[in-house]
Amino acid sequence: RKEVEQDPGPFNVPEGATVAFNCTYSNSASQSFFWYRQDCRKEPKLLMSVYSSGNEDGRFTAQLNRASQYISLLIRDSKLSDSATYLCVVNMFDMRFGAGTRLTVKP
């Protein structure tokens, strides 16, 4: 079993839709969690860190459930510019990435 598993996608949604991604992890000792965004053939860039209490940044909400060992990302009011691959990262010094979920937002 992989240490970090993500919804495989792809997700194709219309503009304005709400979409959610999940990511499960196997190491209960993992200490920090992140969501990264990657545009085609570019390096990944941090979208947001995920805190135990949950956190929100504009249209994006991230949550952590330590008991069930998963993190989630919710995107509200999707924009065309949200089209990208979303990668979850679970960390115990060794920053493990999930395989990524591809999102396409259509007009």
Added chain:
Amino acid sequence: NAGVTQTPKFRVLKTGQSMTLLCAQDMNHEYMYWYRQDPGMGLRLIHYSVGEGTTAKGEVPDGYNVSRLKKQNFLLGLESAAPSQTSVYFCASTKDPISGANVLTFGAGSRLTVL
């Protein structure tokens, strides 16, 4: 302030050849990482380093070696390249991977093709 610089950006090798990818960061980061990315596979950790003189294996270390002789440089070596090592390689660094405030800074990637 260059951030993380990877060289070379592109390289074509023949099976059995050796090469070294260089990752250089000017942010005084302790932690450095090498990943490979293949279609549909996300980023897979090859090796990482928690400080000068240290290295550790990641998910897919076989066929690769690394060295961190200087804090700012993290080298990834392929001793005998194989077609299965055709991939895009990303280097990244961070000051502190535990704090949510410290992000991974990535290089632009190195595209390697092994024929």
